[in-house]
Amino acid sequence: MKKSFKILGLATVLCLVYLVYTNYPKLDILCGFSAKSMASGHFIDNRSQEMIEKSDNDIPLITLAKYAINENKKYTIASVYGLNERKAIYRVGLGVTLINDDFDVSKPYQVPKRTKLVNNLPFPYGNNEPKDTVFANVDYSKLKNAVAFAFDKKGELNKRTxxxxxxxxxxxxxxxxxxxxxxxxxxxxxxxxxxxxxxxxxxxxxxxxxxxxxxxxxxxxxxxxxxxxxxxxxxxxxxxxxxxxxxxxxxxxxxxxxxxxxxxxxxxxxxxxxxxxxxxxxxxxxxxxxxxxxxxxxxxxxxxxxxxxxxxxxxxxxxxxxxxxxxxxxxxxxxxxxxxxxxxxxxxxxxxxxxxxxxxxxxxxxxxxxxxxxxxxxxxxxxxxxxxxxxxxxxxxxxxxxxxxxxxxxxxxxxxxxxxxxxxxxxxxxxxxxxxxxxxxxxxxxxx
The missing domain is CATH 3.40.710.10 (DD-peptidase/beta-lactamase superfamily)
Known part of the structure; x- marks a missing residue:
């Protein structure tokens, strides 16, 4: 009986080793997507980890990922069952970059020079609020319904607009x-x-x-x-x-x-x-x-x-x-x-x-x-x-x-x-x- 358990245990271990070996490349990509998505959503758009997990990353298999976010150093790490950690770093001006172990995070980097449009014009040619405009040829009730059609009803996740x-x-x-x-x-x-x-x-x-x-x-x-x-x-x-x-x-x-x-x-x-x-x-x-x-x-x-x-x-x-x-x-x-x-x-x-x-x-x-x-x-x-x-x-x-x-x-x-x-x-x-x-x-x- 003990011998049978040993054989069964060895077979289980070999099976797990095989599964890890054959799926490791997939984990690399899965964790890479997860880390990048989490870091970008969090540091670029200030979304919470919970929001990102429930929306951006609620994709089959991606949901297996677990995260660690470092607010001070601006990076995210993602892994699956502790395997294949992937790291994504946020840099002002460049956004989030998925990096490997060879990447030197201390190396200086250049950023784009930005200019902000400053005038007193409304949207779209300025950044002030658009002026209210009513067109006689637009049925606004129909338009409102047409736009609402794109959105899910409460509790649904079908259209996801x-x-x-x-x-x-x-x-x-x-x-x-x-x-x-x-x-x-x-x-x-x-x-x-x-x-x-x-x-x-x-x-x-x-x-x-x-x-x-x-x-x-x-x-x-x-x-x-x-x-x-x-x-x-x-x-x-x-x-x-x-x-x-x-x-x-x-x-x-x-x-x-x-x-x-x-x-x-x-x-x-x-x-x-x-x-x-x-x-x-x-x-x-x-x-x-x-x-x-x-x-x-x-x-x-x-x-x-x-x-x-x-x-x-x-x-x-x-x-x-x-x-x-x-x-x-x-x-x-x-x-x-x-x-x-x-x-x-x-x-x-x-x-x-x-x-x-x-x-x-x-x-x-x-x-x-x-x-x-x-x-x-x-x-x-x-x-x-x-x-x-x-x-x-x-x-x-x-x-x-x-x-x-x-x-x-x-x-x-x-x-x-x-x-x-x-x-x-x-x-x-x-x-x-x-x-x-x-x-x-x-x-x-x-x-x-």
């Missing part, structure tokens, strides 16, 4: 926030950051400093098939490079975000699978590769840091926005921009006005048309780092709609034909909210 903002002719005509959020809450845009990243190429092209139709300036590609890939191909996610974008498994995406020191190289080292402009493949690695190309346009790291804010973010008064960096000092151009709902709306308004911000042209008018033109083989769903309705994804919405999208349902919708910008910040991917019905309801509140 955090905020909705509707802007018509530069005026806020509807604004609503979920419990715990308000106009000052900074919310992660996830892949809406990609649209921010792409915009810098339009700005540099207008300044005559870059041509997106030329081959990507990457030395590693000069002697192989990748030498013909243009910046235009990268912006359209049509480079032909290998990439696996799964967000719920060990993939190129998750290894880049939660294991890489330099996120700009994750896509750069991938081989070509197809000829450029023949196979559309959505890739966060491509966006971070583009962020690396942007960095190389400047002589110093300080110039690179400053440009992101002076040329766009602070230029249009998105003063709440913070784009986080990786361990190598690169902006995570695929995923990590935080801002208030109103500031995300300003970005949509910039595109609604074809690059003109209160009289200043940041990028050529043609750039807005460029990003909203369908990518080859995307079935009308994707342009240049923006999502499109050209293929009729939303059947009851004008086909000229295009948008910046985040993976948990964050959206900045731009509808030029209706002079509308609609922002919806959420926390659920998939069809938690019927976006076609949501948009149809808002559009239907306008009297014909």
């Amino acid at each position: 955090r905020s909705v903002l509707v802007i018509y002719k530069d005026k806020i005509i509807a604004e609503k926030y979920d419990t715990g959020f308000n106009k000052n809450s900074k919310i992660l845009g996830w892949s809406m950051t990609k649209s921010i990243t792409a915009t810098y190429f339009g700005i540099l092209q207008k300044q005559g400093k870059l041509d997106v139709n030329k081959p990507a300036p990457i030395a590693d590609w000069k002697n192989d098939d990748r030498k013909n890939i243009t910046i235009n191909d990268l912006l359209h996610m049509n480079s032909g490079l290998e990439w696996d974008e799964k967000d719920d498994a060990i993939s190129d995406l998750t290894k880049m975000l939660y294991l890489s020191e330099d996120i700009t190289r994750s896509q750069l080292i991938k081989p070509a699978q197809y000829k450029p402009n023949t196979h559309w493949n959505y890739s966060s690695g491509t966006s971070n590769l583009l962020a690396g190309i942007l960095r190389n346009q400047f002589k110093t790291h300080q110039e690179y840091l400053d440009f992101w804010y002076s040329a766009l973010i602070d230029k249009i008064g998105m003063n709440s926005m913070l784009v986080e960096t990786d361990m190598a000092g690169n902006f995570v151009g695929s995923s990590y921009a935080w801002a208030t709902t109103r500031d995300w709306a300003k970005f949509g308004l910039l595109y609604l006005h074809n690059g003109n911000w209160n009289g200043e042209q940041l990028f050529d008018e043609s750039w807005a048309k460029y990003v909203a033109t369908p990518t080859n083989t995307s079935n009308g769903e994707y342009g240049a780092h923006f999502w499109l309705n050209a293929g009729g994804k939303y059947p009851d919405v004008p086909r000229d709609l295009y948008s910046a999208n985040g993976f948990q349902g964050q959206k900045v919708f731009i509808i030029p034909s209706l002079d509308l910008v609609i922002v919806r910040m959420g926390l659920k991917k998939g069809e938690g909210l019927d976006l076609n019905a949501f948009l149809k309801g808002i559009i239907g509140s306008f009297k014909k």
Whole structure:
């Protein structure tokens, strides 16, 4: 009998060792996500640990994580059953960075120089409260119901909308926030950051400093098939490079975000699978590769840091926005921009006005048309780092709609034909909210 128990005990231990060994890489990513999410939500938006655990991190498996927050040194540690501790640090000006054991937290670092928009103008061209405006062609009762449709009823967790903002002719005509959020809450845009990243190429092209139709300036590609890939191909996610974008498994995406020191190289080292402009493949690695190309346009790291804010973010008064960096000092151009709902709306308004911000042209008018033109083989769903309705994804919405999208349902919708910008910040991917019905309801509140 004792021998049987010993054999059973040994088998149990071996089984546990096997499970730990085979799942350790998953734990690395799981704990990395948990630590990063906890630190960003806490130190950037002042959310409590309890709130983050019950909302941002209430994801299958992520709920296994346990946390330690150091308020004085501004870091968070996450682990699962005490295994695989991951650490994320907060630095003023750079946000939160997930670090490894080799990262020197005592090393001095540069931060972007910020300027705050100071004038007496109301939103959107200033930071004063918007003026009350009533449009005769808007049925405000219908509009209120259409906005309310996006939010869960008490006790439900189906739609998980955090905020909705509707802007018509530069005026806020509807604004609503979920419990715990308000106009000052900074919310992660996830892949809406990609649209921010792409915009810098339009700005540099207008300044005559870059041509997106030329081959990507990457030395590693000069002697192989990748030498013909243009910046235009990268912006359209049509480079032909290998990439696996799964967000719920060990993939190129998750290894880049939660294991890489330099996120700009994750896509750069991938081989070509197809000829450029023949196979559309959505890739966060491509966006971070583009962020690396942007960095190389400047002589110093300080110039690179400053440009992101002076040329766009602070230029249009998105003063709440913070784009986080990786361990190598690169902006995570695929995923990590935080801002208030109103500031995300300003970005949509910039595109609604074809690059003109209160009289200043940041990028050529043609750039807005460029990003909203369908990518080859995307079935009308994707342009240049923006999502499109050209293929009729939303059947009851004008086909000229295009948008910046985040993976948990964050959206900045731009509808030029209706002079509308609609922002919806959420926390659920998939069809938690019927976006076609949501948009149809808002559009239907306008009297014909």
